[in-house]
Amino acid sequence: MQDFAYLKPKDIYMDTACQSLRPQPVIDALNDYYTEFNSCGERVKYQWGRTTDQKVSATRQKVLKYLKLSSREYFVSFTLNTTYGINLILQQLKSGAVKTVITSDIEHNSPFLATMSFAKKQQIPRQIISRDPDGSVDVSQIPERALVVLNCASNIDGRRLENIKEVIKATHKKGGLIIIDAAQAMAHQVEILQKTSPDAICFSAHKMYGPSLGVIVARKDFIKHLEPSFVGGGMVDDVEKDRYYLSADNQDHLFTIFEPGLQAWGEIIALGASIDWLNSLPKTVKKNLDIQTRHLYDFLADHPKIKLINQAPTPVLSFYVDGLDSHLLGQALADQGIMARTGYFCVHYYLDHIMHYPPLIRLSLGYHTRSEDIGQVIQALSKI
Numbered sequence: 191m192q193d194f195a196y197l198k199p200k201d202i203y204m205d206t207a208c209q210s211l212r213p214q215p216v217i218d219a220l221n222d223y224y225t226e227f228n229s230c231g232e233r234v235k236y237q238w239g240r241t242t243d244q245k246v247s248a249t250r251q252k253v254l255k256y257l258k259l260s261s262r263e264y265f266v267s268f269t270l271n272t273t274y275g276i277n278l279i280l281q282q283l284k285s286g287a288v289k290t291v292i293t294s295d296i297e298h299n300s301p302f303l304a305t306m307s308f309a310k311k312q313q314i315p316r317q318i319i320s321r322d323p324d325g326s327v328d329v330s331q332i333p334e335r336a337l338v339v340l341n342c343a344s345n346i347d348g349r350r351l352e353n354i355k356e357v358i359k360a361t362h363k364k365g366g367l368i369i370i371d372a373a374q375a376m377a378h379q380v381e382i383l384q385k386t387s388p389d390a391i392c393f394s395a396h397k398m399y400g401p402s403l404g405v406i407v408a409r410k411d412f413i414k415h416l417e418p419s420f421v422g423g424g425m426v427d428d429v430e431k432d433r434y435y436l437s438a439d440n441q442d443h444l445f446t447i448f449e450p451g452l453q454a455w456g457e458i459i460a461l462g463a464s465i466d467w468l469n470s471l472p473k474t475v476k477k478n479l480d481i482q483t484r485h486l487y488d489f490l491a492d493h494p495k496i497k498l499i500n501q502a503p504t505p506v507l508s509f510y511v512d513g514l515d516s517h518l519l520g521q522a523l524a525d526q527g528i529m530a531r532t533g534y535f536c537v538h539y540y541l542d543h544i545m546h547y548p549p550l551i552r553l554s555l556g557y558h559t560r561s562e563d564i565g566q567v568i569q570a571l572s573k574i
């Protein structure tokens with residue numbers, strides 16, 4: 191694809207689930223910020239700053255539009271990454287806001303560890319529920335007044351929280367709160383999140399063809415549950431000797447609650463460019479990803495020595511080979527220019543302690559993936 195023209199034929203990048211490659215328009219947007227109007231947002235009056243403000247504000251709107259959520263109900267804040275966003279919320283949730291914290295067995299360490307630390311700090315029970323093979327959750331497992339933290343797409347095999355709307359409804363009906371880890375959904379599966387109503391959604395721009403950046407999308411009425419403790423410049427209207435007045439008390443500045451200090455203005459603007467890029471992708475590009483995914487999935491599923499974890503084809507495919515160390519296999523692939531991941535992909539509890547799998551190998555595809563890449567991967571795996 192032209193927007194990845196910089197990718198050399200010998201480089202076969204199969205680690206999109208970690209970080210997607212950045213298309214040229216996103217790189218250009220970041221470069222433009224640095225070379226054309228490098229300035230601080232939300233503070234300065236000169237023209238460069240006004241350009242930054244206008245583009246940052248447009249990105250907030252683009253995020254909501256991409257998720258089909260209303261700016262009457264939700265606001266958008268920027269942070270470092272998914273992990274930071276989830277921790278920022280959990281560390282500031284008022285004591286007594288919930289009675290239990292719930293997460294699932296297939297979570298990334300990002301919510302898995304953050305919920306552990308939250309339960310300890312708030313001295314409340316933490317419960318790990320299991321997900322059905324298709325990724326959905328039996329809602330009868332959700333107790334009263336729980337904080338539920340779940341991914342809506344897994345970084346092991348792309349399985350999704352198929353009944354996300356039912357889970358959100360059940361959590362709210364029982365007086366609880368729900369945060370969705372959308373790190374793996376934003377690039378290729380955003381439709382699962384669209385028009386849903388969780389209390390917050392956390393994701394990473396670097397997994398959706400954007401720059402290195404985190405995003406929190408939160409319901410406006412959710413902030414009443416927060417006790418801001420991570421505070422500083424850019425989030426106050428006035429400060430006295432022992433007291434400050436939060437800008438987030440103003441409905442138009444709710445986003446400041448999660449944005450202490452100077453922000454990554456260029457990256458925020460480049461995220462806007464990545465959303466434009468995703469929205470403008472022709473159907474043929476999406477179709478190509480489906481075709482390449484299916485081709486690789488069929489090979490992995492049919493090979494007698496390969497144990498594929500996936501139940502269905504998704505752009506994230508994990509497996510192991512009987513009698514062959516995945517780290518060695520990863521090294522052998524790397525020697526041929528194939529960039530794959532090996533190990534437990536930050537899902538140690540499920541993969542190692544529940545499923546007792548050996549370390550795995552993960553191949554994750556993206557819109558940059560060429561049919562020749564898949565051909566080479568299949569050839570290399572067959573040979574090894």
Ligand SMILES: Cc1ncc(COP(=O)(O)O)c(C=O)c1O
Pocket residue numbers: 207208271272273274298300301341343344345371373374394
């Ligand atoms: C499902 C899921 N959640 C959370 C994360 C953490 O993302 P980050 O490292 O950008 O914070 C990842 C990263 O791979 C992920 O796949």
